[in-house]
Amino acid sequence: MNIQYLFFFFFFLYIVYAEIPIKQVIFQEKRTPKKIAIIGGGAAGSSTAFWLSNTVGQSIPIDMTIYEKEGRIGGRSTVVPIKDTPSLGHIELGASIFVPVNYNMMNASEKFGFPLKRLTMATKLGIWDGQSFLFEETGNQYWDAMKMIWRYGLAPLKFPSYLQPIIDRFLTIYHQDKPPFSTLSQIVDQLNLTDLVNKTASDHLTSLFGSAFVNEMIQSASRGNYGQDANILHAFAALVSMSAGSGAWSLEDGNYRIFEEFIHRSHNTQLLLNTKVISIDSVYEIDDHNNKIQQYKIHTSLSEVDDELYDIVILASPLHLADIDISCIQSPKEYEREYHTVHVTLIAGYPDPTYFGRTENDVPTSIITTGFPLVDHFENQTSPFTTFTRHMILDNGESVVKMFSSKSISDQDLTSLFVNTSWVYRHAWQAFPKLFPVDQEEWPSIILHGFDQSNTNGGIFYANAFESVISTMETQTLMGQNIAKLIYDHWCTDSLRETCVPFGDGWGTH
Ligand SMILES: Cc1cc2nc3c(=O)[nH]c(=O)nc-3n(C[C@H](O)[C@H](O)[C@H](O)COP(=O)(O)OP(=O)(O)OC[C@H]3O[C@@H](n4cnc5c(N)ncnc54)[C@H](O)[C@@H]3O)c2cc1C
Numbered sequence: 006m007n008i009q010y011l012f013f014f015f016f017f018l019y020i021v022y023a024e025i026p027i028k029q030v031i032f033q034e035k036r037t038p039k040k041i042a043i044i045g046g047g048a049a050g051s052s053t054a055f056w057l058s059n060t061v062g063q064s065i066p067i068d069m070t071i072y073e074k075e076g077r078i079g080g081r082s083t084v085v086p087i088k089d090t091p092s093l094g095h096i097e098l099g100a101s102i103f104v105p106v107n108y109n110m111m112n113a114s115e116k117f118g119f120p121l122k123r124l125t126m127a128t129k130l131g132i133w134d135g136q137s138f139l140f141e142e143t144g145n146q147y148w149d150a151m152k153m154i155w156r157y158g159l160a161p162l163k164f165p166s167y168l169q170p171i172i173d174r175f176l177t178i179y180h181q182d183k184p185p186f187s188t189l190s191q192i193v194d195q196l197n198l199t200d201l202v203n204k205t206a207s208d209h210l211t212s213l214f215g216s217a218f219v220n221e222m223i224q225s226a227s228r229g230n231y232g233q234d235a236n237i238l239h240a241f242a243a244l245v246s247m248s249a250g251s252g253a254w255s256l257e258d259g260n261y262r263i264f265e266e267f268i269h270r271s272h273n274t275q276l277l278l279n280t281k282v283i284s285i286d287s288v289y290e291i292d293d294h295n296n297k298i299q300q301y302k303i304h305t306s307l308s309e310v311d312d313e314l315y316d317i318v319i320l321a322s323p324l325h326l327a328d329i330d331i332s333c334i335q336s337p338k339e340y341e342r343e344y345h346t347v348h349v350t351l352i353a354g355y356p357d358p359t360y361f362g363r364t365e366n367d368v369p370t371s372i373i374t375t376g377f378p379l380v381d382h383f384e385n386q387t388s389p390f391t392t393f394t395r396h397m398i399l400d401n402g403e404s405v406v407k408m409f410s411s412k413s414i415s416d417q418d419l420t421s422l423f424v425n426t427s428w429v430y431r432h433a434w435q436a437f438p439k440l441f442p443v444d445q446e447e448w449p450s451i452i453l454h455g456f457d458q459s460n461t462n463g464g465i466f467y468a469n470a471f472e473s474v475i476s477t478m479e480t481q482t483l484m485g486q487n488i489a490k491l492i493y494d495h496w497c498t499d500s501l502r503e504t505c506v507p508f509g510d511g512w513g514t515h
Pocket residue numbers: 044045046047048049050072073074075078079080081082098099100101102103280281282283321322323326327328329347349434435436437468469476477478479481
């Protein structure tokens with residue numbers, strides 16, 4: 006064999022033994038679908054599937070399974086038919102409103118062609134301390150503004166210019182080029198919210214706006230939104246509640262429709278309703294190249310869908326409500342948060358305005374009770390309800406009222422509040438975390454297991470960690486987007502970066 010043939014022979018060997026295995030690795034990366042389990046079909050779980058499908062799924066084959074223990078999509082976003090009669094329309098039982106700066110919810114309703122509606126009939130707000138209305142709207146905005154200045158001084162004028170930069174800072178979270186966050190302290194720090202989340206609303210805002218404005222206006226918003234008083238919840242939660250005043254929307258057919266549609270538009274996604282995940286076990290596999298591959302085995306209430314192995318698991322439910330045994334997490338209790346119970350009572354009937362010392366003509370249509378320290382006029386210093394809102398008047402003249410309270414509304418309370426009722430529907434939610442001020446190190450983790458530098462493949466993510474910062478439908482879709490970005494950045498590693506479609510805004514071609 007002359008030297009020329011020898012050269013070609015070695016070159017041939019080099020191609021076969023050096024090039025082909027590299028191609029095989031890429032081939033494997035590109036063709037073997039990555040498997041992703043999403044536990045929970047609410048705002049967080051459904052949106053995560055959607056963002057992953059539009060981004061990672063456009064570049065790398067993925068197979069997703071959404072496990073949902075209920076027979077419906079939406080989680081804490083769901084509607085009930087008024088008086089159990091669908092022809093009378095539906096009313097939101099859980100998450101009711103979103104605001105114009107909730108870009109994901111607004112975009113989704115527009116892109117999916119879902120009509121919006123203003124949530125309540127023209128409302129007149131009244132702040133009730135058990136004896137009188139401390140403040141009430143007249144319906145004339147100029148007169149109302151004068152009344153506010155009379156009562157609260159310059160605070161109502163100063164407040165919007167204080168709030169706006171905080172909202173603007175928060176909105177930078179939508180910037181496409183913003184890298185994903187892997188811890189909550191990272192994002193709280195980036196958004197410059199640390200001071201707002203580690204102090205109560207009272208402590209942070211009273212010196213700025215005075216106690217009357219904080220105890221009446223700001224606290225009414227925080228009680229209306231989160232059922233929690235300004236001396237309990239962190240200042241950021243109170244400020245988010247105040248931003249709900251900028252126009253509140255809901256979907257005509259129910260907000261849950263967005264979450265159904267997110268799933269409907271997610272490719273290669275299997276939805277398993279009525280399937281509760283019971284446990285997650287960590288397992289390792291050794292691949293052809295002797296690499297240790299982290300995977301997770303999911304056990305569910307349906308034995309026929311057991312034994313599925315996943316690269317990634319996304320827990321999209323509060324940990325304590327999910328009730329899942331996750332053996333690879335040493336102390337899952339660490340990640341749990343205490344949730345505030347909200348009792349929702351829906352009533353069709355005739356409210357009795359004399360309860361508030363008023364007539365039908367001058368009683369406010371949306372009433373929020375005062376909290377600490379303005380509780381002396383309530384029995385046991387506890388208001389019987391947090392909010393009382395008339396949503397609509399039926400053709401027969403009955404009002405449809407929604408009440409929130411922290412304990413169940415008794416029949417006796419209803420008898421005092423209504424002349425008569427024809428329908429009462431009660432539901433108790435573990436609604437949102439008790440939004441106590443939080444120090445940096447107390448935040449729950451977003452990555453519960455795996456997915457670090459030494460582990461190139463699997464991991465468990467916790468979408469509901471974000472609820473400790475703030476709990477809304479919108480922010481849960483943002484958390485879904487963030488998790489999709491973390492996975493994208495991890496899987497679209499340098500070797501695949503060029504073949505990966507850019508993440509963009511996550512909406513893909515929708
Ligand atoms: C009364 C009330 C009023 C609210 N008002 C508003 C509002 O006006 N605006 C707003 O934006 N937000 C509001 N919220 C908050 C909002 O509902 C939540 O922030 C948001 O809906 C949470 O979405 P999620 O997907 O993270 O969780 P969830 O909606 O709780 O979804 C979790 C899902 O996981 C499922 N699941 C749990 N465990 C398992 C398991 N082991 N296996 C399989 N599936 C499981 C559950 O069935 C559920 O469907 C309100 C909430 C309540 C309760």
